[in-house]
Amino acid sequence: xxxxxxxxxxxxxxxxxxxxxxxxxxxxKATETVNFAQGELLMIGGFAGLFAATTLGMPYWAVIIVxxxxxxxxxxxxxRIILRPIxxxxxxxxxxxxxxxxxxxxxxxxxxxxxxxxxHSLPVPFxxxxxxxxxxxxxxxxxxxxxxxxxxxGLLAALFRYTKIGIAMQAMSQNQLAAYYxxxxxxxxxxxxxxxxxxxxxxxxxxxxxxxxIHANMGFIGIKAFPAAVIGGFTSLPGAIVGGLIIGVVxxxxxxxxxEGFKDAAPFLVVLAMLVxxxxxxxxxxxxxxx
Amino acid sequence: xxxxxxxxYEQDIELFQHGGQVFWYxxxxxxLLVAPLFVSAYVLTQLSQACIYAIVALGLMLLAGFxxxxxxxxxxxxxxxxxxxxxxxxxxxxxxxxxxxxxLFAAVVGIxxxxxxxxxxxxxxxxxxxxxxxxxxxxxxxxxxVTGGNAGLMVPPVSLFGWRxxxxxxxxxxxxxxxxAATLIVINLLRSxxxxxxxxxxDSEISAQSMxxxxxxxxxxxxxxxxxxxGVAGALYAHNIRFLSPDQFTVVQSIELVMMxxxxxxxxxxxxxxxxxxxxxxxxxxxAAKPMLPTFLxxxxxxxxTVFGAVLILVVLFEPxxxxxxxxxxxxxxxxxxxxxxGMFRRQKAFQKSDRLK
Numbered sequence: 001x002x003x004x005x006x007x008x009x010x011x012x013x014x015x016x017x018x019x020x021x022x023x024x025x026x027x028x029k030a031t032e033t034v035n036f037a038q039g040e041l042l043m044i045g046g047f048a049g050l051f052a053a054t055t056l057g058m059p060y061w062a063v064i065i066v067x068x069x070x071x072x073x074x075x076x077x078x079x080r081i082i083l084r085p086i087x088x089x090x091x092x093x094x095x096x097x098x099x100x101x102x103x104x105x106x107x108x109x110x111x112x113x114x115x116x117x118x119x120h121s122l123p124v125p126f127x128x129x130x131x132x133x134x135x136x137x138x139x140x141x142x143x144x145x146x147x148x149x150x151x152x153x154g155l156l157a158a159l160f161r162y163t164k165i166g167i168a169m170q171a172m173s174q175n176q177l178a179a180y181y182x183x184x185x186x187x188x189x190x191x192x193x194x195x196x197x198x199x200x201x202x203x204x205x206x207x208x209x210x211x212x213x214i215h216a217n218m219g220f221i222g223i224k225a226f227p228a229a230v231i232g233g234f235t236s237l238p239g240a241i242v243g244g245l246i247i248g249v250v251x252x253x254x255x256x257x258x259x260e261g262f263k264d265a266a267p268f269l270v271v272l273a274m275l276v277x278x279x280x281x282x283x284x285x286x287x288x289x290x291x
Numbered sequence: 292x293x294x295x296x297x298x299x300y301e302q303d304i305e306l307f308q309h310g311g312q313v314f315w316y317x318x319x320x321x322x323l324l325v326a327p328l329f330v331s332a333y334v335l336t337q338l339s340q341a342c343i344y345a346i347v348a349l350g351l352m353l354l355a356g357f358x359x360x361x362x363x364x365x366x367x368x369x370x371x372x373x374x375x376x377x378x379x380x381x382x383x384x385x386x387x388x389x390x391x392x393x394x395l396f397a398a399v400v401g402i403x404x405x406x407x408x409x410x411x412x413x414x415x416x417x418x419x420x421x422x423x424x425x426x427x428x429x430x431x432x433x434x435x436x437v438t439g440g441n442a443g444l445m446v447p448p449v450s451l452f453g454w455r456x457x458x459x460x461x462x463x464x465x466x467x468x469x470x471x472a473a474t475l476i477v478i479n480l481l482r483s484x485x486x487x488x489x490x491x492x493x494d495s496e497i498s499a500q501s502m503x504x505x506x507x508x509x510x511x512x513x514x515x516x517x518x519x520x521x522g523v524a525g526a527l528y529a530h531n532i533r534f535l536s537p538d539q540f541t542v543v544q545s546i547e548l549v550m551m552x553x554x555x556x557x558x559x560x561x562x563x564x565x566x567x568x569x570x571x572x573x574x575x576x577x578x579a580a581k582p583m584l585p586t587f588l589x590x591x592x593x594x595x596x597t598v599f600g601a602v603l604i605l606v607v608l609f610e611p612x613x614x615x616x617x618x619x620x621x622x623x624x625x626x627x628x629x630x631x632x633x634g635m636f637r638r639q640k641a642f643q644k645s646d647r648l649k
Contacts, residue, residue, distance in 0.1 A: 034414045082604055082608070085608055086607060086608060089607075089611065091361075091413050091414055092355070092361055092553070092557070093553075093607050093611060095361070095414065095417065096549070096550065096553045096603055096607050097603070097604055097607045097608070099546055099549075099550070099600075099603065100550075100599075100600040100601070100602075100603035100604040100607070101600065101604065102600070103596045103597065103599050103600030103603070104596070104597050104600035104601055104604070105600075106593060106596055106600075107591075107593030107594065107595070107596035107597030107598075107599075107600060108593060108597055109593065110591050110592050110593030111587065111588060111591040111593050111594070111597070113587050116591070116592075117592055216593065223421065223425075223542060226418045226421065226422075227418075227422065230415065230418055234415075260433070261429050261432065261433040264425070264429055265425065265426050265429040265430075268421075268422035268423075268425045268426050269422075269426065271418065271419075271422050272407070272419065272422050272423070272426075275407050275410070275411055275415065275418075275419050275422075276406075276407065276410070279410050279411045279415065
């Protein structure tokens, strides 16, 4: 029973990792760059939600929408202003720019007088409620996280499968140049992808808020989402979620059954094993360079 | 504008290409040597710290700037060196033996970390090194009976042949000597076949391989040398700070080390030194500027990260070769006056090189 309990809380935490990893994968697939500031976008989403909920007094559903819109806008502008000029530069350059953006975001947030370095809690309607199934006690926060993740994945899958934009994005991620020749507005789409992935990060931030509170350094959770993305193969959207769930469950179980310290190291041990055994991840495509 | 007319092959491998370089580097050396007479103890500590960072930066430059392998775990190598030195010196091992052990142990860890580099590259490698860095940090925090864990580890000052290097100037000279040696080693390495192989790997793994460069060997070697540099720097760092705890060697620290070489200028030895100087100077500049800022800005803890992030973005956007690139442009401007043209250093239009060709 305890095992199942741990697995469920691990799955909920894993959904958060999965959502952040989803952001990595979306951007990586479309533009072959890794956004190291995904965690900071999550933090921005959290604060946008906090502002909407406490200062503007909005209901929970509106909070999610405000957070998504604000963060998506920031993601969009980030791509447009900072990343567009260096497209085509080496991967290190682009990684450094996203790291720089993350630093700035983290620093600027602490400069806002009412926020500073304090932790804030986001008022949620289901705070503290628990459900009991037989011997299981599941908190409402965990259920909401899992449910929202499922819905969001469904929406994203539908977007990529059935809409014109989604199909254009698929084309772009397969071959940017060919997509460009076919008349797909590659630049506009890559801004849009950044906006979508920022919005996903914002949702993750709002979902994470009841578990860890909102503070300027909450974006460091992004570091733990890298293993999730790598396990999923970095190019597969379902892979990112599966990777996130694996990391979440492993972390939760390691925290309980293994000695202290393994909880934080476990995701990284898993990813190292993955890189040694199967570098392309569970669902990744095999990448070989043509000469 | 100076034209060097080469009459002998040996001229190509001379350390100084012309008299001007001898003069300027000599002047720099002289200034650094007499610095303890004129600056305060605090500045001297910062200078020692700059020398230490310069050693890490040189190692990281060799790896990231010349071999093209991104490492987001260099703070962990520093930690390995620092703790090796701390534990050994506390146990009564002589300084030089300790520092050799620190370098060796860090190099061994570097080889282990470098092993994934044989299979994965680019960003995957970055993530693998990041994972290793986190694990090493966690191991240090948990191995309490050796490292003191989160409670920390006190490190005695350097003692050498009965001398105690406890005061500022003598420790500063020690750091300076190590930094100078590291610079010379890197410069010499880069013009040897090994260094050429590193650069070939950076520019194109496939063509390097077809020219007969053993990728596995040279990548591992690069990791080992780079980690050894970080280990030596870590050992000196341990003596400088005198107190070690795992939170001095986090992923954030690793990222800052990479920022240092990028801001200094990837792919140049000068850049490593500039980057180290920048990393030390920036907090001082910010502190000096604080009285001029409005209070809500001056008191914000996020001021330094913000400036750091902004500088990093500006450097990558406008000056991809970093501080060294800016210096090259300025020098060219005055060398060629009035014939300098804006397009001289223009970046070639780059198209994204996809790794996805199937």
